[in-house]
Amino acid sequence: MLEFIYQSGWGAFTMLLLFQIPFLLVFLTVIYRKAYVDTSASTITDAKISKLRGGWLTLVIALFLVINIVGIQYIPAIYTAKAANSSVAAVDVAIEAQSWSYDMSVREFEVGKPVRFNAVSLDTVHGFAVYHPGGRVLFTMMLVPGVGESSLIYTFNEPGTYKVRCLEYCGAAHHEMSDEIIVTEASS
Amino acid sequence: MSYATSMVAAVPVFGRMFKVESEAELEDINAWPAAMIMASFIWFFAAVLLGISLPLTQMLGLDASLFYTAITGHGAAMAFPFVFQLMMGVGLHRAAGCVGKPVSGWIPATAFWMMNIGALLFTIAILMGLKISYAVMYPLPVVGVETGQWSMTSLIIGFTGIAGILVTVIVLFPVQVIKMFFFDKEREELVLHRRKLSDPGMLGMAMAAFVLLIMGSPLLIVASAVLLGLYGILPFAWIPWATDPMVFQFVFYIFAHNLMEAMAIMIVSAVYATLPLYLADGTRQLYSNKLANLALWILLVTSVTSFFHHFYTMFPALPSALSYHGNIMSWGTGVGAAITIFTITMTIVKHGLRAEAGVMAVLMGFTLYILDGVSAIITSTVAWSYQLHGTMWQAGHTMAVLIAVAMMWMGVLLHHYPVITGRVLDKTRGMWFVILYTVGAMGLAYSFLAAGAAGMPRRFASWDQEGWMIYGYLILFFGLCMTLSMLIFFIDVSKARRINTGAEAAPAE
Numbered sequence: 169m170l171e172f173i174y175q176s177g178w179g180a181f182t183m184l185l186l187f188q189i190p191f192l193l194v195f196l197t198v199i200y201r202k203a204y205v206d207t208s209a210s211t212i213t214d215a216k217i218s219k220l221r222g223g224w225l226t227l228v229i230a231l232f233l234v235i236n237i238v239g240i241q242y243i244p245a246i247y248t249a250k251a252a253n254s255s256v257a258a259v260d261v262a263i264e265a266q267s268w269s270y271d272m273s274v275r276e277f278e279v280g281k282p283v284r285f286n287a288v289s290l291d292t293v294h295g296f297a298v299y300h301p302g303g304r305v306l307f308t309m310m311l312v313p314g315v316g317e318s319s320l321i322y323t324f325n326e327p328g329t330y331k332v333r334c335l336e337y338c339g340a341a342h343h344e345m346s347d348e349i350i351v352t353e354a355s356s
Numbered sequence: 357m358s359y360a361t362s363m364v365a366a367v368p369v370f371g372r373m374f375k376v377e378s379e380a381e382l383e384d385i386n387a388w389p390a391a392m393i394m395a396s397f398i399w400f401f402a403a404v405l406l407g408i409s410l411p412l413t414q415m416l417g418l419d420a421s422l423f424y425t426a427i428t429g430h431g432a433a434m435a436f437p438f439v440f441q442l443m444m445g446v447g448l449h450r451a452a453g454c455v456g457k458p459v460s461g462w463i464p465a466t467a468f469w470m471m472n473i474g475a476l477l478f479t480i481a482i483l484m485g486l487k488i489s490y491a492v493m494y495p496l497p498v499v500g501v502e503t504g505q506w507s508m509t510s511l512i513i514g515f516t517g518i519a520g521i522l523v524t525v526i527v528l529f530p531v532q533v534i535k536m537f538f539f540d541k542e543r544e545e546l547v548l549h550r551r552k553l554s555d556p557g558m559l560g561m562a563m564a565a566f567v568l569l570i571m572g573s574p575l576l577i578v579a580s581a582v583l584l585g586l587y588g589i590l591p592f593a594w595i596p597w598a599t600d601p602m603v604f605q606f607v608f609y610i611f612a613h614n615l616m617e618a619m620a621i622m623i624v625s626a627v628y629a630t631l632p633l634y635l636a637d638g639t640r641q642l643y644s645n646k647l648a649n650l651a652l653w654i655l656l657v658t659s660v661t662s663f664f665h666h667f668y669t670m671f672p673a674l675p676s677a678l679s680y681h682g683n684i685m686s687w688g689t690g691v692g693a694a695i696t697i698f699t700i701t702m703t704i705v706k707h708g709l710r711a712e713a714g715v716m717a718v719l720m721g722f723t724l725y726i727l728d729g730v731s732a733i734i735t736s737t738v739a740w741s742y743q744l745h746g747t748m749w750q751a752g753h754t755m756a757v758l759i760a761v762a763m764m765w766m767g768v769l770l771h772h773y774p775v776i777t778g779r780v781l782d783k784t785r786g787m788w789f790v791i792l793y794t795v796g797a798m799g800l801a802y803s804f805l806a807a808g809a810a811g812m813p814r815r816f817a818s819w820d821q822e823g824w825m826i827y828g829y830l831i832l833f834f835g836l837c838m839t840l841s842m843l844i845f846f847i848d849v850s851k852a853r854r855i856n857t858g859a860e861a862a863p864a865e
Binding site: 183184195207208236239244248297308309339 | 420421424487489491494495496499500505600601602605636637647667670671672673676679684687690691694697698701702704706709710719727731734735737739740742743745746747749805806808809810811813814815817818822823
């Protein structure tokens, strides 16, 4: 469940709705009731408002902390560091992005083996986004020329053909800047 | 009659909508703001047509270059000559009426011309082939010339236009606000509703002016150096610090991010000023000025350095510590927003509301702004950023913040319209505008965000794959809803009745 929430676009969308729907329901109801149903001044006491304010701010700060603390394990820098320190050696891939193609040193990987993607851009700003065969973005990296490598370690869990796309607008054929990587079952 | 007043009156169609016909003594706070507001809607009209053309080019399978031309023009027209100029016009009028200082002289005049001539030059460059998106994507403009995608002439014209826009946004507008707040002499006849700087309805305006001036200066210096290099005045060998892509990225996003935050701080302040004027019990007070000011200070402090969220996915080029900082600061803006939500909700709960188009537009714009704030915080969380950066989610966030801020300013404009033009608007048409704009804007925002969640790239001329075209249809449908709402708005301001013909005046601020 947590992996779905923190590791997919639809997980992010679910979280978005969890925040937005209660706000929409409460705020629009208040506006409707106080503008059209009962516009008179409320008899709500200052003590009650004070309690509401305390409760609201506590909730906001609690959500702030919980969502960010739980999410730490899903930050690429964290799982990259974990993978780098594990006993399984990562496969290094050098990637050079240039309008409008990728030059990758390796294009085939095995399930369960960590892969370290080291990517640079040779001309303008490009992206290197790897898509799951089901269509969701697994991760994306922004490549700015002259900055050095963008790098992270990712471990594929399923075999298949993974699409690579540029997600940073890079000119006339930006939409054609794509590639594929193949992930196969682990050899014993 | 001032030059600005005559100019507005002379413009066909749009001039009629915003013609200044109120008392002559108020001309010094009405004329240039009216010109800016009128020009902003001309640009919005163009931006809407270009926006509608985006899904159409995809559905009709037209050439990709048309899509990239339209998206560059659409983004550029929306962000600066529409939203910023609308904010500048309404904001300057509002501030001037609060402190009793004129919006006249060379600064507002230059701001108006540099913004519009700059935007026009940028548009000409786009039509000549320059397709760099509104975010410039440096060094793409130069790489595009080197690879024959567009000409050096179009680049020079385009950058000259952008320079005009930047000078307006970073220097002229903030200087005019600071001049009015701290230096000019008050004229009693210009005071519509006296406010002090400590008033939450005014504080955000001053904060925003300083944010733009300070956070924009580095970009202005770098962009000026690049422009002088392009003109051949400075050898490029002298300015490697300015042409380095990373330098440009940082100064650009320090400015662009804080521009959006400054616009948000300014409009939240305008909401704090406008809402109390429509309270049912006539209290004309927020639930708590202190809490309102606290929210503005939190928004200011947290937003300034949250711009790092634009660079998370460059790890390790952007050190993790700066990513975490950007993450925490982005959520910090959410704390400021939460306090604002509480202040506004409690003000309405305590005092009731008079449902008029202006305040309803402000409140629905605020609703959109909060919804968008959630999408911004989510994409600014490091873990999610790696799935969302560069997708339609971020295009949706940028678009939603612009249309939310625009709606709030249009609400404030509806309130000030009688004072600026001497005419009043139709309440029914006003409400239809609010309803359709809200439905269109929310639908557009959710369509973009869902497309981003599904992995659809932004600024990408190939929607017909992976089932993404469904989002294109939704974007077109809700875009047409917004277009209809704006048509109603334009009809409303075109048919406004003069106050002295027996029409009821709106409550003056």
